[in-house]
Amino acid sequence: METVEEKITMMPRIGDQAPDFEATTTKGKIKLSEFAKDKWTVLFSHPADFTPVCTTEMSGFAIRKSEFTALNTELLGLSIDSIHSHLAWVNNVREKTGVYLDFPIIADIDMKVSKLYGMLQPNESETAAVRAVFFIDPTKKIRLIMYYPLNVGRNMDEILRALEALQISDEHKVAMPLDWKKGDKVIVPPPKNLVEMDERLADTTCERTDFYLCKRDL
Template identity: 45%
Template sequence: MTKADNEREAPCAGLRIGDLAPAFSARSTTGDVRLSDYRGRWLILFSHPADFTPVCTTEFVALAQSASEFEQRDCALMALSVDSLFSHFAWLRLIRDRYDIEVRFPIVEDPTLVIGRAYGMVAPNDNDSATVRTTFFIDSAGVIRAMTCYPANVGRSTPEMLRTLDALQAVDNGPVLAPANWAPGEALLAQPDASLDTVFSAKGQTDWFMKETMRGSRK
């Protein structure tokens, strides 16, 4: 791999699903925050390229409108960018005045990129975080359960964030799997039985590894 390739290293490359989320403390729009404060509940930590930008504004309006749905799932939201705390405040005031919605979840300032780099939200040699929208789904034990990366010119889908959270919480209820496009109330899939007797005794060709179950609906 060349030096240029290293400089273009993909965001999230340093962390994997199943890793413990890196600890941090920082100033935010709701006061000082520490990652450890969120142990015991789910947390969605996400970066945004910059305050006062069009796509980010639509994201924050959408997330603020859906904040109660995340709360119902015992999941907190926390945003992060390189902008200063006072830039965050000014932007949230604009959002409230223009869209009549208050963003009450914390937005962390990260002007030195310490947190962004620890989470792979920016490439190692970038000077700002304006290239990606990275999202980490962190469970109640502080473990990273899912990650997504979007480019700066494409906004996240709030319904998909909720669906991903629902699926992660559902599979925690038992040895089950969430199929494509799964939504709460729909059947989950049972874990296949890794037994040759089960394979040979199954009535249908796929019955031994494709079996629906309602067990494990969202908490």
């Protein structure tokens, strides 16, 4: 019998290659390794179709889909429901609210993907996926993971902020301070030797608290 520690080590972690899978979605069959070529992927799970919190969350992703598109990112939803349930729910949300969930939603009825990604957490539920978010870069590496319980909805602003921070950090080789948002100063990587430290101390172009903490505009 697996121990809790063994189960935890089987869950994908930041820096891991995203486990590959094939699945049926509301937009047809997909294979993760072939999905969103040269793009980022935000893979997110919800506990169940036709539930209130999930409806607000999925609608939030749909309403702000263009912002993800602008960040070269594809959305990929999931719950442990059948494809028929998904289709009926998408249609119901569109009829009742005018919001169209126009992105693929995985029908993970056999829980294959949920188990592969650690979305099933027995102390929360053994039959419903928690609210997980996986940020997967174009090389299919997992870059950030968020987990929320069943009864707390996610924050779309934070998801978009984190995605943009990852992309800008990659592009400019910098780090982001607390509460960073686009347009704020970024953190310059700290020096790695005495020569670089002296150069940093002489640098007048950045906002320097000390040699190890310097910020600058992009």
